[in-house]
């Protein structure tokens with residue numbers, strides 16, 4: 001742990017270094033994170049994990065709309081490292097997105113300070129490592145954005161606010177797992193499930209993870225931080241009222257359980273309205289041959305301490321099949337009358353009335369050529385060049401690092417071998433674009449877009465065709481950043497590419513993203529203006545062919 005003295009010194013020295021990209025006037029939150037290896041045994045076997053200030057999972061970032069967040073990351077691992085802030089829109093500021101295509105990795109033994117502002121995105125988010133297979137070892141944590149006191153939220157302030165990070169887990173080290181993928185082998189099935197870094201079985205005595213006072217209502221922020229498994233989340237004996245997902249206030253439906261796909265976050269309210277005792281919180285894998293389940297305990301307090309009575313060993317059952325999950329998706333609706341800030345500042349929420357200017361149909365591509373597994377979109381499998389794409393573009397050296405539009409908007413031939421090279425799509429600034437994710441495989445997928453919220457307008461079995469637009473929800477689809485795609489199904493999203501920058505679109509299943517199923521959308525504003533994009537921050541690290549180059553004159 002960093003001592004208080006060190007922390008204060010770091011904070012003071014940083015204030016002078018703040019540059020564009022962070023707005024003055026609004027409050028600052030400073031964090032100093034020491035990223036190290038540690039050894040813990042979540043599944044009973046000692047293994048190497050990634051700690052932040054000694055914690056696994058990492059600390060929560062607790063923020064309020066308009067806060068400026070400054071995180072000084074000291075990389076004490078033996079490999080280059082980056083964090084990305086999943087779902088945080090970072091308007092005009094892909095400089096801080098922390099993907100290998102936007103930032104040079106933080107070299108071992110060095111530090112880098114991220115600076116960004118959270119805006120109009122009241123909700124639950126996560127951060128996690130974006131380099132190599134580091135996410136398999138931890139380094140993830142919760143990121144909350146609260147509403148400012150003046151902007152009411154569509155529910156009563158809960159008695160407390162709990163982060164619940166659920167995810168599948170492997171006992172092999174991140175290097176060993178990366179070795180599998182590098183040699184062309186798949187990751188295989190996860191060995192267990194963790195809830196906030198712990199795996200507990202039913203019937204084994206465990207300390208309560210959360211407590212509730214009888215009669216009070218609590219907020220649970222449930223996010224799937226795993227690598228590949230969709231998880232079902234439920235709380236014995238209790239119903240969950242869904243109030244928000246990925247930055248949008250939803251119609252407040254009540255659920256017995258929720259399917260949380262990789263990268264997704266749900267905020268639910270739970271009222272302690274049952275007999276005062278302990279209850280199991282359950283997270284179990286979905287769509288895998290062998291179900292892995294983990295539990296945690298929530299205990300009622302009785303004023304003096306925790307209630308004595310133990311939880312019943314009978315766990316609530318998980319749903320079966322993916323039809324259930326698709327039906328659940330269809331119940332998610334945006335609350336159009338909630339008065340909270342809109343996640344999409346300029347595009348009105350009358351998105352159904354905007355004409356689509358471009359359709360991109362991304363078909364899942366898989367190749368096992370030469371015995372090596374690769375994934376891609378429309379026949380292109382992305383690789384990260386040594387020079388981050390954003391920096392190559394900024395220094396007008398893109399032509400030396402990558403070609404734009406190697407991938408076509410529609411798959412021409414999904415049976416050909418994959419082209420392995422950087423996958424960068426030239427998006428026109430402010431175009432309203434329809435993206436279809438078509439999954440021709442039998443496995444479940446989940447896709448994530450950085451820098452934007454999109455309208456998740458439809459998911460259906462089968463293949464997509466233009467007539468399917470008649471089935472879109474053009475009224476109250478939830479604006480979010482991650483969408484699941486069921487086996488042999490498609491999902492459609494609509495969004496306005498109005499956030500200039502270089503933004504990653506990827507499979508949220510990390511094995512697939514690592515093996516190439518990702519792309520970057522390059523959105524260049526025709527005018528170089530601070531109105532559209534911030535200047536490159538002073539502390540941006542340069543690497544690859546731009547290493548040592550002087551930064552270009554800033555614009556205003």
Ligand SMILES: *[C@@H]1O[C@H](CO)[C@@H](O)[C@H](O)[C@H]1NC(C)=O
Nearest residue numbers: 001002003034035036074076
């Ligand atoms: C980070 O943690 C390591 C291991 O505990 C320690 O040696 C190092 O001094 C710490 N660095 C900072 C900046 O606190």
Ligand SMILES: *[C@@H]1O[C@H](CO)[C@@H](O)[C@H](O)[C@H]1NC(C)=O
Nearest residue numbers: 061062063064144146147161
């Ligand atoms: C988190 O932020 C909210 C709103 O700013 C505040 O009410 C709450 O006390 C904070 N919680 C912690 C643990 O800092």
Ligand SMILES: *[C@@H]1O[C@H](CO)[C@@H](O)[C@H](O)[C@H]1NC(C)=O
Nearest residue numbers: 010013017072111112113539
């Ligand atoms: C590294 O940390 C020091 C404070 O210890 C800070 O002054 C410096 O700006 C940081 N470097 C980067 C690149 O953020």
Ligand SMILES: *[C@@H]1O[C@H](CO)[C@@H](O)[C@H](O)[C@H]1NC(C)=O
Nearest residue numbers: 154250251252335337338339
């Ligand atoms: C939507 O938000 C409004 C305003 O905050 C709230 O009164 C209403 O109950 C919400 N509607 C539903 C169906 O959740």
Ligand SMILES: *[C@@H]1O[C@H](CO)[C@@H](O)[C@H](O)[C@H]1NC(C)=O
Nearest residue numbers: 351352353354355356357432
């Ligand atoms: C959308 O396209 C239709 C038909 O091409 C056109 O009539 C209409 O004006 C367009 N709407 C907008 C908002 O541009």
Ligand SMILES: *[C@@H]1O[C@H](CO)[C@@H](O)[C@H](O)[C@H]1NC(C)=O
Nearest residue numbers: 411412413414415416417418
């Ligand atoms: C697709 O590519 C494969 C392999 O190169 C080839 O055999 C097949 O004829 C192509 N199909 C079409 C429709 O072009």
Ligand SMILES: *[C@@H]1O[C@H](CO)[C@@H](O)[C@H](O)[C@H]1NC(C)=O
Nearest residue numbers: 398404405426427428429524
């Ligand atoms: C990207 O598209 C815009 C039009 O939207 C065009 O002006 C520009 O030349 C394209 N850039 C590249 C590198 O293809």
